[in-house]
Structure formats: structure tokens, C-alpha cells
Amino acid sequence: MRLPNGDEVTAPTPVWGLDIQCEKGTNLSYGPWADRQREQLFLFFFPPRLPNHEVPGEIRQVQQFDVRLNILAEATVDILFSKLIMRDGKQENQTNAVHMNVQRGSYFEMTLPWTVSDDGYVTKINGQFLHVDASSSLNYRNLLEAETLDYRVNVHYPRVWNHHQTWDLEFNGCKATYHFLYAHKEFFQDMIEDWSSRVPPDLLHFVPYSWNFIIRMQEFELITLANGYNWVDCEHQANAHIAFCGELFDLRFTLPFTDFLPETVLLKFIIVGENVDLSLFLPPTNTSSNIITALSRNARLIEKEDRPKHSFSSEKWRKFCKLSSGWVDCWHVPELQLSISYTYHPVPPVGPSPQANVSTPEKEELLLSPIRAPHRKKSPMEIIKNLTPEQFDPTSVTADCINVDLRITKPSEIKLYGSVLRMFINLKDCTEQYPPCPTVALDRLIFEMNKRYSETQLQVVVSPLILTTSDDPNHQRLSAHQHLHTGFLMLSGLQMRGDAMFSAEERSLDEETLEYAWLVELTVGTLSGKLTTPQLQNIITALEAFVFTVEDAENSLRHPRPYLYCYHGTPQPQCPQTTSEHFCPTTDTIKYKMVRASLDGISLNLVESGTILCFQMQELLSDPLIGMEAAHNFGTIVKDHNYALTSHTHANIRLLHKQRFFESVVGPLVELFSTTNDIKTKSCALVAIASLLPWLPHIVLNAHIQKLLPVLLQGLNTSDFSKIGEASINMERHDVRCGSETRLSILTTLASLLKQNASPAERHTSTLISFLMPLTTYHPLQTVGVKALECLAALVTLPVSVILPYRNESWSIFGQPDSGLFVQTVWGTTTTLIYTTPSVGY
Numbered sequence: 001m002r003l004p005n006g007d008e009v010t011a012p013t014p015v016w017g018l019d020i021q022c023e024k025g026t027n028l029s030y031g032p033w034a035d036r037q038r039e040q041l042f043l044f045f046f047p048p049r050l051p052n053h054e055v056p057g058e059i060r061q062v063q064q065f066d067v068r069l070n071i072l073a074e075a076t077v078d079i080l081f082s083k084l085i086m087r088d089g090k091q092e093n094q095t096n097a098v099h100m101n102v103q104r105g106s107y108f109e110m111t112l113p114w115t116v117s118d119d120g121y122v123t124k125i126n127g128q129f130l131h132v133d134a135s136s137s138l139n140y141r142n143l144l145e146a147e148t149l150d151y152r153v154n155v156h157y158p159r160v161w162n163h164h165q166t167w168d169l170e171f172n173g174c175k176a177t178y179h180f181l182y183a184h185k186e187f188f189q190d191m192i193e194d195w196s197s198r199v200p201p202d203l204l205h206f207v208p209y210s211w212n213f214i215i216r217m218q219e220f221e222l223i224t225l226a227n228g229y230n231w232v233d234c235e236h237q238a239n240a241h242i243a244f245c246g247e248l249f250d251l252r253f254t255l256p257f258t259d260f261l262p263e264t265v266l267l268k269f270i271i272v273g274e275n276v277d278l279s280l281f282l283p284p285t286n287t288s289s290n291i292i293t294a295l296s297r298n299a300r301l302i303e304k305e306d307r308p309k310h311s312f313s314s315e316k317w318r319k320f321c322k323l324s325s326g327w328v329d330c331w332h333v334p335e336l337q338l339s340i341s342y343t344y345h346p347v348p349p350v351g352p353s354p355q356a357n358v359s360t361p362e363k364e365e366l367l368l369s370p371i372r373a374p375h376r377k378k379s380p381m382e383i384i385k386n387l388t389p390e391q392f393d394p395t396s397v398t399a400d401c402i403n404v405d406l407r408i409t410k411p412s413e414i415k416l417y418g419s420v421l422r423m424f425i426n427l428k429d430c431t432e433q434y435p436p437c438p439t440v441a442l443d444r445l446i447f448e449m450n451k452r453y454s455e456t457q458l459q460v461v462v463s464p465l466i467l468t469t470s471d472d473p474n475h476q477r478l479s480a481h482q483h484l485h486t487g488f489l490m491l492s493g494l495q496m497r498g499d500a501m502f503s504a505e506e507r508s509l510d511e512e513t514l515e516y517a518w519l520v521e522l523t524v525g526t527l528s529g530k531l532t533t534p535q536l537q538n539i540i541t542a543l544e545a546f547v548f549t550v551e552d553a554e555n556s557l558r559h560p561r562p563y564l565y566c567y568h569g570t571p572q573p574q575c576p577q578t579t580s581e582h583f584c585p586t587t588d589t590i591k592y593k594m595v596r597a598s599l600d601g602i603s604l605n606l607v608e609s610g611t612i613l614c615f616q617m618q619e620l621l622s623d624p625l626i627g628m629e630a631a632h633n634f635g636t637i638v639k640d641h642n643y644a645l646t647s648h649t650h651a652n653i654r655l656l657h658k659q660r661f662f663e664s665v666v667g668p669l670v671e672l673f674s675t676t677n678d679i680k681t682k683s684c685a686l687v688a689i690a691s692l693l694p695w696l697p698h699i700v701l702n703a704h705i706q707k708l709l710p711v712l713l714q715g716l717n718t719s720d721f722s723k724i725g726e727a728s729i730n731m732e733r734h735d736v737r738c739g740s741e742t743r744l745s746i747l748t749t750l751a752s753l754l755k756q757n758a759s760p761a762e763r764h765t766s767t768l769i770s771f772l773m774p775l776t777t778y779h780p781l782q783t784v785g786v787k788a789l790e791c792l793a794a795l796v797t798l799p800v801s802v803i804l805p806y807r808n809e810s811w812s813i814f815g816q817p818d819s820g821l822f823v824q825t826v827w828g829t830t831t832t833l834i835y836t837t838p839s840v841g842y
Contacts, residue, residue, distance in 0.1 A: 016114075017066035026075035032195040033080070048161040062114050069108040069127075076101055077129075083190040096137045096190065100144075103131040116159060125153040138183055139234040145319065146176035164258065165209035170216070177221040177320045182230060201348050203260055211255040219317040220249045226280070228557035238283040243321045246276035264343050264398075271338040278331035279321045286555050289326060296328040296415075334410040343401040394504060395453055402451075416440070416546070438469040438542055453513070454502050462494040469535045484607060487535035492525030492600070511569045515587055522597040530605045621672065621684040631684040635691030637661055659700050662692055666704055673711050686715050690742045693749035698756060705753065705760045712746050713764060716771040747775070747787035754794035762802055765795060 002008050079098040084091050108127040115121065127150070134144040150172040157165055199205075222244040225232060233239050253269040282289040321327045444463040449456065467489040498520050502513035531539070563571045566584035577584040620630045637645075638658040645653070654660075666689070673685035689711060693701065701708070754761060761768055768791070775788035796803065 013061070013063045015066075016062050016064070017068065020067075020069040022069065022071045022073070022075060024073040026071060026073065027078070028075065029078045029080055031078075031080035032191070033082075035195065064114055065112040067108075067110045067112075071102060071104060071106040073104055074101065075106070079191075081191045081194040083194060096187065098134060098136055098143065098191075100129070100132055100134040102129045105130045106132075118159075120156060120158040123155040123157070125151075125155075127151055136184070136187060138181070138187060140179075140181055140183070140232050142179040143184075144176065144178050146173045148172075148174045149176070162207050165207060167209060167211045168214075169211065170214040173217040173220065175219045175317055175319065176217045177223065180222060180224045181232065183232075201261055206260045208258040208260075210258060213251070213253050213255070215249075215251040217249040219247060221245045221319065221321050222249070223320060229559050231557055231560070238285045240283060240286065241281040241321075243279045243281070243327070244273070244276055245279055245316070245318065245321050246273050247316075248272070248274040261346075261348055263345065265346055267342040267344070269338075269340040269342075271340075273336045273338075274334070275316075276333045276336060277316070277329045278333075279327050279329050281321070281325075281327045284326075288552065288555060292328055293326050330415045331412065332414075333408055333412040335408070337407045337409070339403075339405040339407075341401075341403045345398065345400060392509065394509065399453060436470050438467055438539055440465060440467045442466070454504075456498075456500040456502070458498045460494075460496040462491075464493060465491040467529075467539070469531070469538050471532065471534055484532055487529065487531035489527065489529035489531065489539075489604075491527050493523075494525065495523045497521045497523075507569060514567060514569075515591060517592040518594075520593075520595045522595070524597065524599045526601040526603065527599070528601075528603040530607055532608055533606065536606065621688060622676075622678065622681045624680065627680065627684040628687060631687035632691055634665065634688040635695060638692060638695045640695070658696055662696055662700060665692075666707070670707055670711055673714075686711065687742050690715070690745040690749075694745055698753060701749065701753060702757070702760075709761065709764055712750060713767055713771060715742070715746050716768075716775065743775070744784050744787060747784060747791060751787050751790040751794060754791055758794050758797050761795070762798055765798065765802055768795065 001011065077100040079100075080095060081097075082093040082095050085094045086092075106127070106129045109125070111124040113121040113123060129146070129149040129151075132144065132146050132149050135141040136143045152168075152170045154168040155165070156168075224242055226240040226242045227233070250272040251269065253267065255267065256265065282292060318327075323329070442463050442465045444461075446461040447458070448460075449458040451457075468486060469488075470486050471484075498518070500515055501517040501519075502515050504513050507514060563573060564583075564586050566572050566575045566577070567587045567590055568575055568577065568584065572578055572583040572586070575584040621627050623630070638661055669685050669689050673682055673689070676682050676685070689708070772788045772791050776785045776792075
């Protein structure tokens with residue numbers, strides 16, 4: 001219609017709708033059964049037309065039918081469904097429900113189109129629930145709480161009845177808290193199975209369609225339980241929780257039902273989160289609850305630039321996971337993206353014969369075989385039909401495939417607790433008088449896993465990793481030593497590969513495969529760093545607390561199953577292989593395990609004002625400049641000092657520290673001495689061993705006497721030692737007595753050991769005598785000759801059968817007139833030692 005001013009207007013279409021106002025006491029119930037009744041009504045009033053829908057041409061035709069339902073008071077909404085269970089040998093329907101309480105202002109709208117456009121028509125459903133509180137019919141009832149929950153459903157129907165349909169479902173929640181249990185997996189699976197069609201697949205009635213889901217939550221909390229062995233305390237709610245809290249949660253996925261009985265179906269899930277925190281909670285009954293709360297509240301954090309850092313921001317929306325209620329934040333991620341692709345092989349339901357059995361080409365081939373040529377290959381269905389369960393090979397079936405990709409693109413911050421898998425106790429100290437907690441920084445962490453039927457492979461790759469730690473803030477240093485305030489450790493790289501192998505031998509199809517081997521390869525790069533002793537103690541204390549809290553046996557729960565399964569897959573007490581003496585072993589008992597580790601190198605510098613102690617595995621002793629100095633300083637660690645490394649100088653001295661240090665270095669030093677061909681390196685290794693011997697208890701040395709004797713004997717050899725001593729003197733010209741001191745240290749220790757027990761030297765008697773006799777006239781240091789005589793005297797205590805071959809041998813060795821040394825030894829009878837000097841008559 002044209003107006004007088006020239007404008008054209010179209011008359012409004014007729015409006016047809018229904019408004020419903022719900023007052024107090026409203027209860028709305030819906031579910032799979034009610035939806036099936038709706039479907040029958042729609043099929044009755046709007047049956048699918050075999051010819052295509054035509055586009056109408058009338059002008060004043062009703063376009064749509066609108067239904068609006070307003071809730072003016074508190075109301076309840078129930079979603080009811082059922083599942084079949086066995087009770088007393090009979091199948092019964094068990095009713096389950098999702099119960100929701102909604103407040104005033106909630107509404108529901110639905111638009112049913114009455115006209116068809118060129119691309120079909122769209123049915124629209126949308127609405128909003130205010131202050132929704134949802135619970136399930138499980139014993140643990142908590143499910144969902146939200147300030148607002150908006151929903152929108154658009155269903156697009158094409159003009160052709162069996163063309164592709166699109167269902168778009170979008171849910172938006174604000175300030176929502178969702179409680180997740182592992183039992184919810186089966187709970188919602190039962191709902192989907194009850195809601196889905198129970199009619200066997202039929203090509204004549206097949207309609208392709210896709211479900212597109214968008215689930216978005218602003219300011220959310222996703223809470224799950226973290227009790228051992230999946231225990232759930234429904235009565236007292238004394239549960240340990242893990243929660244993901246953040247500003248945005250966005251989940252998108254599509255369920256495609258586009259092919260009739262497809263071989264595979266690909267599902268893709270994409271999850272995006274912004275400003276996400278990982279939080280944990282320990283119940284008051286847990287003995288570590290107060291500890292972790294105090295540690296989190298008083299933690300001292302620092303930035304990379306050594307500036308104080310505040311804890312995670314507390315200005316966030318929280319309803320359930322409040323810090324004031326004992327919750328602790330342990331990981332903050334600005335942005336993350338999780339992609340999951342799942343390719344699976346659907347199994348159609350088996351229906352009445354023959355409709356549900358004429359679905360695949362193989363079955364069609366089997367049915368048409370009587371009218372075809374007799375000479376043909378057997379179909380797969382015929383082959384499978386003749387197989388028994390024992391003959392069936394699961395590896396002949398193509399496996400499902402799951403790909404998981406988690407990406408954290410922006411810098412994230414982690415507070416490292418004892419373990420997320422074990423009660424999560426914090427490492428950090430509690431007061432400002434202690435040093436800040438150690439901080440670890442890395443650029444990239446990659447985890448890959450490839451799981452197959454007979455094997456699982458996994459790999460962890462860590463980029464260069466840097467650990468920083470600082471001194472006690474109350475510890476003041478001189479301005480020249482301020483660079484020691486912060487220490488660091490750097491690991492150039494880390495790669496861990498694991499390979500688990502599985503077998504299906506003697507296992508039925510309904511049993512899990514048996515893991516019979518677990519192989520691990522650990523490749524560690526170069527570990528380097530600079531630390532002071534307080535900083536090293538801070539790191540060790542943190543590691544000790546970490547290991548202790550990971551174990552946390554005090555708060556462990558018992559397994560709900562009072563027995564273990566043996567490797568046959570039966571309870572141990574019931575296995576025929578179990579005897580009165582022992583149970584049939586479990587899988588872990590007989591599993592083959594191998595761990596192979598390699599380390600490229602270690603370069604650690606333990607520094608302090610004016611001093612430095614450097615540990616470099618075997619490499620430092622081979623250094624031509626400082627190798628001999630490092631060898632002498634091995635003894636510095638274990639010797640007793642009056643001015644350093646004492647409790648008066650605030651050193652942390654642990655029990656058996658000498659023994660532990662010796663046990664850790666004696667093996668590498670002996671191996672270095674035995675394998676190297678460099679005389680200078682061999683000299684350094686011998687000096688390092690000799691510097692340790694005088695300061696260790698005899699009981700420790702006796703345990704290694706068989707390993708040390710060959711090295712000490714080579715050190716006593718006059719010809720070899722002359723080379724070693726010459727190398728030592730050339731390397732350290734300021735200390736020309738280093739060869740004599742090393743020789744004296746060896747002889748002193750050897751004499752002390754032989755006096756206590758000479759039996760370990762029994763098979764080395766001939767070598768000892770030939771090496772000791774020339775040393776009795778050693779001129780650079782006369783004490784060496786005395787100690788050599790003491791060793792010879794100790795050998796006399798050996799059995800007569802051992803020393804009898806030397807009965808007729810005697811030596812009379814006279815030194816120079818000024819040496820004052822005279823020795824006369826008669827083997828097998830007596831030993832006389834006479835020592836004189838020019839200044840002392842006897």
C-alpha cells in the first residue's frame with residue numbers, strides 16, 4: 001500500500017500466540033517419555049510430506065505461532081528419565097531425575113513457524129532461568145548453581161523432508177557453579193539413551209541431522225572431588241575438592257548424524273578458558289588442612305627481577321571456592337585451549353530380524369548369496385560367525401582414535417604443592433623471616449601419549465628450566481658480594497620416554513589386557529648453577545617437604561575392594577594358583593621394569609664470600625689448571641675444622657655426613673683412576689682418594705677395602721708414584737711436598753687398617769712387601785719411612801702359612817749417614833725398628 005507521501009508500507013501479519021502466567025506452587029516436569037509423546041502429536045498434526053514443501057504466496061497469512069511462559073514466583077522444574085536395572089532376577093525401570101529450583105522472572109518462549117521459505121523453516125526455543133539451583137537424584141545431590149542460565153534452540157528444517165537438518169543449541173550461564181562426579185558420566189549417559197530413539201535403524205525413515213552445541217559460562221566454578229579411590233562422603237561432606245575457576249568457559253562441539261550406519265564418526269570438542277585458576281580444598285578432618293591454609297596465606301613470592309610478588313588476585317567472583325573457606329589457589333592460566341577429537345566406530349542396536357540385520361554391505365552380500373555365482377570369497381560376516389571368542393583377535397578390528405591437544409599460549413604461574421594427586425601440601429615457608437620460596441621458570445612443556453591396544457607410548461619434553469632462590473632477607477652481605485643474594489640452577493633440557501606393553505594372552509574379551517612391561521628412558525641435559533649454602537639448604541628443604549607430602553600416608557584412604565586381582569584376572573584368594581604359602585602374584589609384581597637414565601653433565605658451584613666449591617663429575621679432576629687443587633679439597637669437606645663448617649659458624653651438620661659423601665664419590669674416583677690413561681688425571685684421582693682417607697671411620701673404610709687396595713697399591717709403587725708425584729709437583733709447583741703428603745696419607749690409613757685387621761691384605765702380601773720396602777728409606781719425608789715400617793710390622797700378624805715363603809728372606813737397609821734410619825727385619829720371628837736422628841740419641 002502506497003501512502004499519500006509516497007512511502008510504501010506492508011500490513012502487519014496476523015499474530016497468533018499463547019501467553020501463560022505461572023503463579024505460586026508451579027512444577028514443570030519433562031523428559032524422554034514426554035518428548036516422545038510430543039513427537040507423536042507433531043507427527044499426527046504435521047506429518048512429513050513426501051513432495052517438497054511449497055513457498056506460499058498469500059499476503060495476510062499467519063507466519064508463526066508463539067508460546068510464552070512466564071514464572072511469577074518460585075517454581076520447580078524436573079527432568080525425569082528411566083533406565084532398566086536388574087532386581088531379584090527381573091528387569092525393572094528405575095526413575096532418575098534432575099531437579100531444579102528457579103526464581104521469579106524465569107521464562108520460556110517457543111516459536112513454531114507456519115510458513116515455509118526458500119530454505120525451509122526454523123523452530124525457535126529460548127528462555128532464561130534465574131537463580132537456578134539444580135540437583136540430581138544421586139546420593140551426592142549437588143549439580144549446578146547459577147545466577148542466570150540462558151538457553152536457545154534453533155531447529156532448521158529443509159523443504160525436503162529427508163534432507164539435512166540442523167539443531168543449534170546454546171547455553172549461557174553467569175556466575176555458575178557446577179559439581180562434577182565420575183558417576184555423572186553414567187547418569188547423563190542413561191538420560192541420553194532414554195531420550196534417543198529406540199527404533200532400529202531403517203533406511204526408509206532415515207533423516208540426516210547435526211547437533212551443534214555451545215556452552216558458555218561467565219565467571220564460573222567447575223568443582224570435582226579428589227578423594228582417594230573415588231570415595232564420596234555424602235553425609236558429612238568431608239571431601240577433598242579440586243576446582244577450575246575463571247572468567248570465561250567456552251565449550252563447542254558437534255554431534256553429526258549425517259550418514260546411515262557410518263563406519264566411523266568424528267567428534268571434535270574445543271574448550272577455551274580465560275583467566276582460569278586451579279584451586280584445591282582439604283576438609284577439616286584432614287590433618288594437613290590448617291597447614292596448607294597457613295602456608296598459602298603467608299607465602300613469600302618473588303618476580304623474575306627479584307621483586308616481591310603478591311599472591312594470586314583475590315578480587316574474583318567466588319561462591320563455593322572462597323579463600324576464606326579454606327580454598328587455596330595453586331595455578332593461574334591467562335588463556336588455555338583444549339582440543340579433543342574422537343573418532344569412534346558406532347555399534348547400531350540389534351533389532352528384530354531381518355530389518356536390523358540388513359544394514360551393512362557384508363550382511364547384504366550374505367543375504368544375496370543364494371542368487372549369485374557359487375564361487376566367491378567368504379564374506380567377513382561368515383568368517384566372524386565361525387569364530388569362537390577364544391579365536392577372535394581384537395587387533396583385527398580398527399581401533400577408535402582420541403587426540404587431545406592442550407595449549408597454554410600465555411605465561412602461566414604455578415604454586416607447586418606436594419602433589420595434585422595427593423593432598424597438595426605446599427612447599428613454601430610461613431613467615432617473612434625465611435627466604436622466599438624457590439621459583440622455577442620454563443618456556444615450554446610438551447606431553448605426548450599414543451595409546452594402542454598392545455602398547456602405550458608417552459613422551460615428556462621440557463625446555464631449558466631455570467630455578468631461582470634467594471637468601472634470607474635478614475642476611476646482609478657486603479656490597480661487593482651482593483651478586484650472591486640470588487642463586488640459580490639451570491637444566492638445559494629434559495626428555496622422558498615411557499613404553500608400556502600389554503598382552504591379551506589368556507584374557508577374555510571382557511577383561512582388560514595385561515601390562516607386562518614398563519620401560520622408561522630419561523635423558524637429562526647439563527645441570528649447571530651457582531648457589532650459596534643457605535640457598536642450597538632452602539632447595540633441599542623444599543624437596544624434602546615435597547616428597548614427604550606426596551606420600552602423606554596419614555591421610556590415605558583404604559581401597560574399597562579388600563583384595564587384589566592376580567595376573568589371571570581373578571581375586572587372589574580365589575585363584576587356583578594360590579597356595580597356603582603365597583598368593584598368586586599381581587600384575588605389578590611380575591611386571592618387567594627397566595629405567596635407563598643419562599646425564600650430559602653437571603657443573604654446580606657452591607659459592608660464598610671469598611670461597612667457592614665446585615662439583616663437576618670427573619671433569620674437574622681432569623682440568624690441567626685446577627685439577628690438583630680440587631683433588632686436595634675433597635678432604636676439606638670431611639675433615640674437622642676449628643674455624644669453618646662447624647655449628648658455631650652456623651653450618652647445618654647432619655649425622656653421618658662424612659660417610660654419605662664418601663659413599664657418593666668413592667665409586668666414581670676409583671673408576672676414574674682405573675680407566676683414565678692420562679697420568680695427570682690419575683694423579684688427581686689418587687690424591688682425591690688419599691685426602692679422604694684420614695678423616696673417615698675405619699668401619700667405613702673396611703667396607704671398601706677390597707675396592708681401595710688395588711688403587712692404594714699402585715699409589716705405593718715406587719716407579720708409578722714417581723710419575724704421579726712428578727705430575728703433582730709440575731701441576732702445583734708452590735707445594736713440592738704434595739706427593740709426599742699423599743704417600744704419607746695412604747700409608748697412615750693403611751697402617752691403621754692393617755693393625756686392626758690384616759686379613760684383607762693376605763692375597764696382596766707379596767706386592768705390599770715389594771712396595772713397602774723401598775719406602776723405608778724415603779728421604780723427602782722421613783715419616784713416610786716410619787709408616788712403611790708400621791705396615792710391615794702389621795703384616796707379621798698374618799698366618800704362618802702366608803708369611804712362611806718369606807722366612808729365609810731378610811733385608812738390611814742402611815740409609816745415608818745423616819738419615820739416621822736403620823731397619824732390621826727377620827720375617828717369621830720378630831721385628832725390630834730402630835730410628836735415630838742426629839739431634840736425638842735414640
